[in-house]
Amino acid sequence: xxxxxxxxxxxxxxxGKNYTIYCNYSxxxxxxxxxxxxxxxxxxxxxxxxxxxxxxxxxRLMASLDTKARLSTLHITAAVHDLSATYFCAVDMEVLFGxxxxxxxxx
Amino acid sequence: xxxxxxDPRHKITKRGQNVTFRCDPIxxxxxxxxxxxxxxxxxxxxxxxxxxxxxxxxxxxxxxxxxxRPKGSFSTLEIQRTEQGDSAMYLCxxxxxxxxxxxxxxxxxxxxxx
Numbered sequence: 001x002x003x004x005x006x007x008x009x010x011x012x013x014x015x016g017k018n019y020t021i022y023c024n025y026s027x028x029x030x031x032x033x034x035x036x037x038x039x040x041x042x043x044x045x046x047x048x049x050x051x052x053x054x055x056x057x058x059x060r061l062m063a064s065l066d067t068k069a070r071l072s073t074l075h076i077t078a079a080v081h082d083l084s085a086t087y088f089c090a091v092d093m094e095v096l097f098g099x100x101x102x103x104x105x106x107x
Numbered sequence: 108x109x110x111x112x113x114d115p116r117h118k119i120t121k122r123g124q125n126v127t128f129r130c131d132p133i134x135x136x137x138x139x140x141x142x143x144x145x146x147x148x149x150x151x152x153x154x155x156x157x158x159x160x161x162x163x164x165x166x167x168x169x170x171x172x173x174x175x176r177p178k179g180s181f182s183t184l185e186i187q188r189t190e191q192g193d194s195a196m197y198l199c200x201x202x203x204x205x206x207x208x209x210x211x212x213x214x215x216x217x218x219x220x221x
Contacts (some may be wrong), residue, residue: 031207041214042212046211048209050207095140095210096150097149097150099148100148
C-alpha cells in the first residue's frame with residue numbers, strides 16, 4: 001500500500017526558533033512535492049524535489065530529499081507568524097498527499 | 108492566464124440528488140487531477156487525466172462518481188445519488204507532463220449534502 005506519512009501532525013512553534021517536519025513515503029518515487037495551505041484556501045506549491053540529495057530553499061524554509069531513506073524534511077529557520085499554515089508533502093504520478101502538518105507560530 | 112478555475116464554488120444539495128462540478132485548467136496544461144478534501148485531512152486522490160484520457164482512478168472511489176474531459180481541456184466531476192458522506196471540498200489541479208510535475212490548484216468546490 002502506498003503511504004505518505006508526515007510528522008508531527010501538529011506543531012506549535014515559538015517565534016525565532018528552528019523546527020523540522022518529516023515526510024516518509026513508501027513508494028520508489030524520486031519526486032517529492034511540498035505544498036502550503038492557508039485556512040479556507042487551496043494549496044500552493046512550495047518546492048519540487050526531483051532527485052536524491054536535492055535541496056531547495058525559499059526564505060525561512062528549506063526542503064531536502066533522501067530517496068534512499070524515502071524521507072524528505074522541511075526545515076523552518078527562525079519561525080515567524082506568517083508561516084502559520086498546513087504543510088503537505090506529496091509523491092508519485094498520482095500525487096499522493098500526506099495528512100499534513102499544521103503549524104502555528106506563537107509570539 | 109488566470110489559473111485553474113472551478114465552478115460552482117459552493118453547492119448545497121439534498122441527499123439523493125446529482126451534482127456536477129466543472130474545472131478549467133491552465134490552458135497549456137495537459138494533465139488534470141481531481142481530489143477530495145475533508146476537514147483536517149490531506150487531499151485524497153480521485154482521478155486524473157492526461158489530455159482526454161482518464162489514466163487513473165482511485166480504487167476507493169464509488170461508482171457514483173464519474174469524471175470526463177471530453178476535449179482535453181475542461182473537466183467535469185459528477186456525483187450521482189449524493190450521500191451525506193460526500194460532503195467535502197472537491198479540488199481540481201493541473202500540470203504539464205513535460206514539467207516538474209507540480210500541481211496548480213483551483214480554489215475548490217465545496218459540497219454540502221443535507
